[in-house]
Amino acid sequence: MSAACAGAAISGRLDSLSKAPAAASWLFFGPGSRYYCPIMDALSEILRVVSLKGAVFFSARFTAPWRFESPSAATLARALGPGAGNLFLYHFVAEGECTVLADGVEPLRLKAGDVILLPQGVPHVMASSAARSAPTPVDMQAILRDRPRMLDYGGGGAATRFVCGYLAYDPRLLRPILDALPPALSVSLREGGESHWLERSISAALEEAATPKPGGEGVLAKLSEVMVVETLRRHIGQISAEQKSWLGGLRDATVGRCLALMHEQPAHAWTVDALARGIGVSRSVLAERFLHYVGQPPMQYLNKWRMALAANYLSSTSLSLMRIAAEVGYQTDAAFNRAFRREFGVPPATWRRTQAEPALPESPPAAH
Numbered sequence: 001m002s003a004a005c006a007g008a009a010i011s012g013r014l015d016s017l018s019k020a021p022a023a024a025s026w027l028f029f030g031p032g033s034r035y036y037c038p039i040m041d042a043l044s045e046i047l048r049v050v051s052l053k054g055a056v057f058f059s060a061r062f063t064a065p066w067r068f069e070s071p072s073a074a075t076l077a078r079a080l081g082p083g084a085g086n087l088f089l090y091h092f093v094a095e096g097e098c099t100v101l102a103d104g105v106e107p108l109r110l111k112a113g114d115v116i117l118l119p120q121g122v123p124h125v126m127a128s129s130a131a132r133s134a135p136t137p138v139d140m141q142a143i144l145r146d147r148p149r150m151l152d153y154g155g156g157g158a159a160t161r162f163v164c165g166y167l168a169y170d171p172r173l174l175r176p177i178l179d180a181l182p183p184a185l186s187v188s189l190r191e192g193g194e195s196h197w198l199e200r201s202i203s204a205a206l207e208e209a210a211t212p213k214p215g216g217e218g219v220l221a222k223l224s225e226v227m228v229v230e231t232l233r234r235h236i237g238q239i240s241a242e243q244k245s246w247l248g249g250l251r252d253a254t255v256g257r258c259l260a261l262m263h264e265q266p267a268h269a270w271t272v273d274a275l276a277r278g279i280g281v282s283r284s285v286l287a288e289r290f291l292h293y294v295g296q297p298p299m300q301y302l303n304k305w306r307m308a309l310a311a312n313y314l315s316s317t318s319l320s321l322m323r324i325a326a327e328v329g330y331q332t333d334a335a336f337n338r339a340f341r342r343e344f345g346v347p348p349a350t351w352r353r354t355q356a357e358p359a360l361p362e363s364p365p366a367a368h
Helices: 003-018 039-048 075-080 140-144 171-178 197-207 215-238 246-251 253-264 273-280 283-293 296-316 321-327 333-342 346-354
Strands: 023-028 031-036 053-063 068-071 086-095 095-100 105-111 114-118 124-127 150-154 158-167 185-188
Touching: 039 171, 039 215, 053 075, 053 215, 068 140, 075 086, 086 095, 086 105, 086 197, 086 215, 086 273, 095 158, 105 114, 105 185, 114 215, 124 140, 158 171, 158 215, 171 296, 185 215, 197 215, 197 246, 215 246, 246 253, 246 283, 253 273, 253 283, 253 296, 253 333, 273 283, 273 296, 283 296, 321 333, 321 346, 333 346
Parallel strands: 053 150
Antiparallel strands: 023 031, 053 158, 068 124, 086 114, 086 158, 095 105, 095 124, 114 185
8 A cells, every 4th residue: 555545545535433413423434444532522522632643753764773762742853853842752662572661651662553652752762672781772862863764773683663653732722631640651462453554554654654745744743643542542542441530430320421411522611510410320429430530520620621621822822802602601801811821820812912923824733
């Protein structure tokens, strides 16, 4: 499959996903394999509003023994220049095996088809083995300076091919997910069989990286975005149903539906009673289960999400304050101003001036 075909395939699948009913989303999607999963609604809504922007900073073929040390996401952002923002790091192993070492995480052994995400962007080491007597590491500063499309390095032994990249995101909007994720997580795209099309597409795009064609880099970046989302979905499927976190709440029938309602319709005049009726449980059951998983009452969570959306509108659009207030569920500018000041310490107009960016679009980002 060529990179162009891979791009057409991913475009078609994303189009299909966007046409799914508003009250649900597809857990996995691929040729002849779609699973309807209502509990994923809140995740889909957050990811849709966040608008993750993927980029590949290098693909590599290393031969054992080899080792490279990746700096933190903050260091990487500074090296990439203004506008890089907050970064979510990932590595995809296309061939061979490697070991990943990071503070606070047990050593991870990755094999072909595995993806590792580092949501907090912690510094880490990737190597052909966990042996302490390792070769001189790759000069990451030189890589960041020269930005090679392909990197060939090592001692001539067993080969490992992988792609390293990042996704830029707004931390306010992604906060519920980031707070619930470990410093590093890995999944296999080969287990279960639903994502073989994605691995094949990425591998095809990598094959063309050595002789780049128009649009090839963009295809790989878009594929990496979908790969990260798929990795998050698989991770959620693996966590315990009783894990006390936002992600654990997605797996709970009551909390998952409550999160879905709030994220699908953040401007609706929700109350705990209205949410409980919409889910079909008592107010007390909803309040208890939501607090158990999410760690805060439903309305407190909703108010924080509305303020995160408002900040996104203020920084990325030229919408009026009145329009933004309506988009996030406030009937008057005064009520919106009070709520925003409580969350950010300053009125929305003042906050917008500090975040001003040139050439703001006229239309709001995709969100309900």
